Amino acid sequence: MTVTPDRLTGDLGWGLAVVFRAYVKAADAATEGMPSGHRGYQVLCAAARDEPGSQAALAQRLGIDRTVMTYLLDDLEAANLVERQPDLADRRSRRVVATAHGREVLAERDARLARAEQHLLAGLTPSEQASFRTLLASLAAHANDLDPVLTACEAVEDITASSAP
Amino acid sequence: MTVTPDRLTGDLGWGLAVVFRAYVKAADAATEGMPSGHRGYQVLCAAARDEPGSQAALAQRLGIDRTVMTYLLDDLEAANLVERQPDLADRRSRRVVATAHGREVLAERDARLARAEQHLLAGLTPSEQASFRTLLASLAAHANDLDPVLTACEAVEDITASSAP
DNA sequence: TATTGTTATACTCTATAACTATA
């Protein structure tokens, strides 16, 4: 394979698109049968492991629109994977929590997801895989800082801590 | 390591989605006014720097469908950025080449793209940026190799083993 | 007035199949 040096610029977008598409394909296959594929899995995953937050907070954290979150939660709730609980402190808001059944399904799918991800990363050595994950997480945190969206795991605490603008 | 182990799994998809979305946003801004945004840029870029290939070869290299390539090339050709030349060896096929004007526009946009990418990668040190690009390119090459087959071979085997086509 | 969640609409992207012209 011949690589020209001036290819450096465009290859970032090419690489991101190719890898992201491959991930979505693999993740959708691993989450087949779940309400909204890999997106439903992501929502369920966030609802299960984080402090129960509002729909808007969840949507912001995952980088999807809050109107889309409504549809995703409708499907997940119909499948008894998550619940919308009223927030006693703010009656407009609803807290999203995973049901016991949701946690079971999540644990079962986690193994499949891990295999799919491993297959995607199989071209790298274990230490390279670790490096890639670290760099990607750092980039993602930075990218979320750039946009009005702020969705990093620890950054969410910063938001909710200073939620009085 | 106080992080729950199952969080490692989901963060790959989260990171890829966040970074890819941020790239598309930045790239679309940098290629504003071009026929099909960052996708048109990618096609023009590939047409300008590679050996002129068929539309199908170009589509496979960029990871997009050949029916989509038709629309993209229609727009790019209408803007006089690329040309469809007949392939003398195979009259079914058409070779995609960038016009002189297309190369000018490409050079002009390359600088903007580079700035946009730099902004996206600004959270990493220069050496980390180089590592990320290298790892990503390696991953993308690997993913493209098994994309035509199926990306999640092992995970898919489990599913197809208990389901009828 | 601002915000949370919902709904409706439209626009984009993608996936699929059918068609032609060549091989």
Added chain:
DNA sequence: TATAGTTATAGAGTATAACAATA
């Protein structure tokens, strides 16, 4: 028959605005 390219259609994804309930 198979392949390169085109076209048409339907589906999913996304963005936007409007609305009701609450702050």
